[in-house]
Amino acid sequence: MKRIPYILLFFALGAVSCSKVDNLSAPSCTITGSTVDEGTGNTLQTEIGGGGTRLKLLETSYDSAPVPLYFQSMQDGTFNNTKVFAATYKVSVEGPFVPLVRTDNSGNTISDSSQTIQLKSTATLTFKVQPYLRVEWVGDPVVNADTTVTVKVRVTRGTADTAYQQDLTDINLYVSNTKYDGNNNYDPRYSTLTSYSGSTGTALLGQTVTITTKGGALAPQDTYLRVGARISAGLNQYNYTTPVSITLQH
């Protein structure tokens, strides 16, 4: 029983030292907006998760060379983060497009289209970018007699900058049962993945490419189709079409 007074003393000491609550209120500012293809004006389709477009925030009010903060864009190229601290940020986007911040081969910055904002409540930002590739549907998907599906797409370059015109390496038709369809989420039984070496893929630029799902009849359920293509630049991320949904009935 002798211990109890000591325990009480310990807690009493704790109470005395905690007279000031060192708590900053939760972040409540918003950064919202979109990444837009400069050529078409459409938001730039990407992949959810680490392999897609992301926002990079540098809190320059804190430090001239801060540790960057990142958050991920949504699949359709829009972004929205409602839990950001009020501060001055230098904001840019990273993804499958000509980088906003470019350096030469000795590390000098040669161009920088980051946007600097003084975030007080909400900032709406639009980043105009040149995608490496534009991947567009040509017509609607066609369900064949054997319940495979054939799609047509056209892939073109999104930039005239020859530094970002490497050979096209992959054109993939992804099949999934959710709309979050992409290189990190697809059904390998039906998706048709094609890699190209040398300039064989590049020769397909501007052409209508026809791709059919593989593995026989698709299952009778909601199915989402999406085509991704990439060049070997940056982190080799994919540019995508919009996802399209088809319902298969047997």
Place this chain on the structure above:
Amino acid sequence: MKKYTIIIMVFGLAAIVAGSGCRKLDVPPKSIIQDQDVFGSSQGIVAYMARLYSELPIEDFRYSPQRGLNMFWIISPTPATTGEALSRDQTGSMQENPGPDWNIWSGCYTAIRDCDYFIQTIPTYAANYNADTVKRWIGEAYFIRGMTYFALVKRFGGVPLVNKVLNYKPGSAVDSLQVPRASEKATWDQVDADLTFAINNLPEAWTSDGKNGSRANKYVAAAFESRAMLYAGTTAKYNTTTLFDASHNQVCGMPTSEAAAYFQKSLSAAKMLDGHYSLYLSGWSATDKSAQYQNFVNLFFDAASPENVFIREYQYPNSVHGYDAYNVPRQLIGSNGYSSEVNPTLDFVELFDGLPKNPDGTLTTLDAGGHYLLFDNTMDLFANAEPRLRGTVILPGDQFKGQAIDIRRGIYTGAVGGGISPLLPAGSRAQYPTTNLVTSSTASQTAYKLPNGNLMNPAGLSGVFTGDQTCAISGFSVRKWLNPNLPTAQVLENNETQTWIEMRYAEVLLNRAEAEAELVSLGQGGADLQTDAMAVVNQVRTRAGAIPWTDPGTTPIDTIRKERRKELAFENKTYWDLRRWRIFSKEQNGRIYRILMPFFAANAGPNGQYFFDARTDERNDVYTYDPRWYYEQLPGNAISKSPNVIQNPGF
């Protein structure tokens, strides 16, 4: 009352002791080991060195990308990330995790600090020893430091170079401790400098350890120099990722113009081992394939092998592993309940010579009419297989520990007249049909009565079980490193002490050939280098029982890489090779690896016959290697400790 008596006595004693002895209070605490205790005697130095070697970051029996270094639990084995094998516990490509027990980043800096401390402190005690001994010890510390920087740079690119002990005085500023990342080139050059220092200061052999042991000598340092400089050269040549810090230091990537100099260093270092080490050939015979096979198996067990350059030894119970427990075929399972974690893929098996192959290089399993080829025994398909393949992979039906390793996917009960057509269309990723097939979901099986009246289990003793992946899920089981003499009762986790061979002479030869071929491709060498590359590859091939290399062909670098993948398979080397060649993301680009399923056709022949179905992994596990992973993500705590340490691209 007794208690008070004792207390009084203690005080009394203390008073007596204090009264006589404590004239000076500033004495070193007895409970802390002082520099004098460690550096003052050669036994102390041995203890210090033992610690340094235990910290040496090598990917041995206790390494997996999933759980890092020095972790006993190897159920997501390295070969199941590279395409060498499939494992039920590894379902795709992966970036290395820092590891729960021994964090790669902070662990390496602990090792570097221990080396720095040794290098700084030993000169004070040098008078106690003969000068030559001190020189050797310092050489060892440089070897371990160079190896540790190598482990860092191959993962992260440029890292902070800390070549003297950093001391923090409480209350002082920490700026000087926040060392920024050096450029990638400066880091590789640090590895080169440390290993070169080791080459120049280490003895040819330690009398206590011999030439083929676990202590670094001059040639060990040279062998690792050949590996490190080859990694540096290929990284300079093939890398496309770059990252500069604010002061224009290139922490990821190097100018391609640096490649040739690194390849030249790799070649020179590899040649230093000429005449001092040789390939293991003790049971080898030029004319006997089974002797070649047995020789390749024994190479991993013979402590006297002249091929061992640098090994890591284990000792029960202080330092142990469980390689056999995790990897024995299912029918030889130990009492911990693990088995068959490493199941070689058909893609890997097809790399080898001596198999019937289609024009596209895949294994022939069908006849000209598109029907399955039939065999009385599963081993008939592999009758002429390269001996090294049998020494590396347990093929279905091959002998191990006196048993035929029984691998069968199921019994085919359909008609066989006119030949058996493939169970699935070519390239199909669907499940096998259930008609005409008898299979088993687990190892407790119900025997099937064959037409001749005999009983046969639907699946083999080592699989394949459809509901339970504790079996040979690819149709193969790994052979390399498995101890053929370990009794099943001893096949347990944390029980094994088989030696890990981190560097063997075969790798040195392959480093040499690759450096030569790369130099030729860069226009830095002539026909003599090409000839030498072919000659050393042929030393390896001859020992393996493979077909010699006679025509250089248009892509000699690819030929050498393929040889390396076969020879060093399941030695945790391919993972790093695929990274440094920057082909991981090309090989694993939506890839599903292939497997070979043996079936028993009950109605074929008088007593039934086997056929093989080659298909993609039944689990449909997709391997996609993210190109970001060529430079690993730095641990968050490395960055939060020092704002001068910047993250790699994409993380």
